[in-house]
Amino acid sequence: MKTPLVELHAAAGGRLIEFAGWEMPVHYGSQLDEHHAVRNHAGCFDVSHMAVVDVNDQHGEQLLRHLLVSDVAKLKVGNAVYTLMLNDRGGIVDDLIAYRKADGFRLVVNAGTTEKDLTWLTRAERELGLNCDIQHHRELCIVAVQGPQAIAYVRELLRFDELTQLHSFSFAEHEDYFIARTGYTGEDGVEIICPPDAACELWERLVEIGVRPAGLGARDSLRLEAGLNLYGHDMNDDTNPFECRVAWTINWEDEHRSFVGRAAIEQVRDQGAATKLVGLKMTERGIPREGFTVLSDAGVGVVTSGSFSPTLGQGIALARVPTAMHGACRIQVRKREIPAKIARLPFVRKNT
Amino acid sequence: MTDFPSELRYARTHEWVRVEGNRATVGISDYAQTQLGDVVYVELPEIGSQVEAQREVAVVESVKAASDIYAPVSGEIVASNEELDSAPETVNSDPYGIGWFFMIEMSDDSLPDELLSAETYEALCVEEGE
Numbered sequence: 001m002k003t004p005l006v007e008l009h010a011a012a013g014g015r016l017i018e019f020a021g022w023e024m025p026v027h028y029g030s031q032l033d034e035h036h037a038v039r040n041h042a043g044c045f046d047v048s049h050m051a052v053v054d055v056n057d058q059h060g061e062q063l064l065r066h067l068l069v070s071d072v073a074k075l076k077v078g079n080a081v082y083t084l085m086l087n088d089r090g091g092i093v094d095d096l097i098a099y100r101k102a103d104g105f106r107l108v109v110n111a112g113t114t115e116k117d118l119t120w121l122t123r124a125e126r127e128l129g130l131n132c133d134i135q136h137h138r139e140l141c142i143v144a145v146q147g148p149q150a151i152a153y154v155r156e157l158l159r160f161d162e163l164t165q166l167h168s169f170s171f172a173e174h175e176d177y178f179i180a181r182t183g184y185t186g187e188d189g190v191e192i193i194c195p196p197d198a199a200c201e202l203w204e205r206l207v208e209i210g211v212r213p214a215g216l217g218a219r220d221s222l223r224l225e226a227g228l229n230l231y232g233h234d235m236n237d238d239t240n241p242f243e244c245r246v247a248w249t250i251n252w253e254d255e256h257r258s259f260v261g262r263a264a265i266e267q268v269r270d271q272g273a274a275t276k277l278v279g280l281k282m283t284e285r286g287i288p289r290e291g292f293t294v295l296s297d298a299g300v301g302v303v304t305s306g307s308f309s310p311t312l313g314q315g316i317a318l319a320r321v322p323t324a325m326h327g328a329c330r331i332q333v334r335k336r337e338i339p340a341k342i343a344r345l346p347f348v349r350k351n352t
Numbered sequence: 353m354t355d356f357p358s359e360l361r362y363a364r365t366h367e368w369v370r371v372e373g374n375r376a377t378v379g380i381s382d383y384a385q386t387q388l389g390d391v392v393y394v395e396l397p398e399i400g401s402q403v404e405a406q407r408e409v410a411v412v413e414s415v416k417a418a419s420d421i422y423a424p425v426s427g428e429i430v431a432s433n434e435e436l437d438s439a440p441e442t443v444n445s446d447p448y449g450i451g452w453f454f455m456i457e458m459s460d461d462s463l464p465d466e467l468l469s470a471e472t473y474e475a476l477c478v479e480e481g482e
Binding site: 015027030031032217221285286287289307308310 | 389390413415416417418441
């Protein structure tokens with residue numbers, strides 16, 4: 001599949017790769033330069049491969065209170081929440097952002113899990129006897145503009161002064177654009193959902209005024225520095241929120257709200273998880289990669305995401321390790337064991 | 353445009369070789385550095401170590417992934433480009449010049465038949481890219 005922006009990427013020297021069935025730019029010449037541009041200035045990402053799914057207000061709320069760990073009844077119109085869908089075992093079906101619009105809810109879910117999520121939503125809708133009018137908007141594009149200057153650029157470009165008042169995890173609709181102050185880089189910025197024509201025009205004008213196109217490569221190194229999980233790598237159907245540092249998303253307040261997976265994760269909450277997800281920094285030269293073994297006195301673990309950190313200039317990783325592991329460890333990098341230590345997350349704090 | 357200097361010989365694994373007397377300087381091709389993306393770390397062989405043609409001797413790490421580097425010829429490592437420690441990006445900016453990796457004093461007088469001419473290597477890269 002191709003996003004409507006693919007020709008613009010190719011023309012800008014974007015190196016296209018296959019990602020979750022989509023032809024996406026991994027970089028436009030230098031992932032490092034794109035990474036630094038987002039940390040220090042502003043970059044734009046085409047993330048139209050992610051899926052936009054709308055559900056209606058009343059039945060939609062019942063459906064989402066049943067499927068999401070957050071309680072969307074508490075979500076006000078104009079606000080958004082980072083949340084999870086769990087299976088009966090407490091494993092993570094997907095992580096997503098849920099937005100409350102005046103006339104219903106909007107979900108933005110991962111590209112690789114879109115079909116699984118839609119099946120999950122429609123099955124629950126049927127089982128609960130609801131009519132939620134689930135709409136997958138294949139035609140909509142998503143452009144993320146991220147970096148310390150992102151808000152200033154978008155505000156000027158869209159002539160939308162109210163943007164500066166939009167707080168984190170809230171959104172506004174302006175002309176053709178659904179603008180949310182969210183992102184996946186650890187920097188300030190917005191994610192803009194709009195029709196293809198508007199997206200192409202927006203992209204071209206962003207680039208014209210100095211926003212740097214950035215690919216999936218930079219997106220990955222930025223989110224890793226920000227300590228943000230990537231679905232399918234740092235979490236999946238077989239790992240629960242306590243093992244993935246995302247249990248904070250769970251709203252336990254309404255005891256009568258028996259969302260899917262609640263019983264299973266209440267048990268994990270009360271008994272404790274056997275493993276935890278931690279940030280690791282290499283203390284000597286070497287780059288950890290997904291799948292590498294972590295060795296420690298408390299037992300072995302595995303790197304779930306690893307890369308060179310362009311901002312720190314050293315190897316960093318997210319790793320699943322025994323709960324009892326603390327402090328120092330070693331990572332098996334090919335034939336060598338390289339020392340590493342648990343680091344506080346995020347690895348890099350945002351520029352302001 | 354990807355560059356394939358005609359005076360060099362190339363391995364199928366994307367190393368280039370420049371022979372001067374019985375010494376072979378080795379690096380990775382322009383095509384290889386483009387495929388790898390930004391190089392951030394090169395693990396070089398120790399000076400004095402014996403290497404065998406087509407065996408792994410070094411590792412190049414880009415932001416994206418790690419790749420093995422194979423010795424194109426057999427012999428002894430007589431020099432390693434230590435500048436790459438502080439400036440690994442030169443592998444991207446000047447792969448045939450200051451971005452070289454190491455030098456081997458060859459144990460054989462002739463180059464292995466497996467090494468390709470620029471023309472043959474370029475054709476291989478075009479094929480691989482398709």
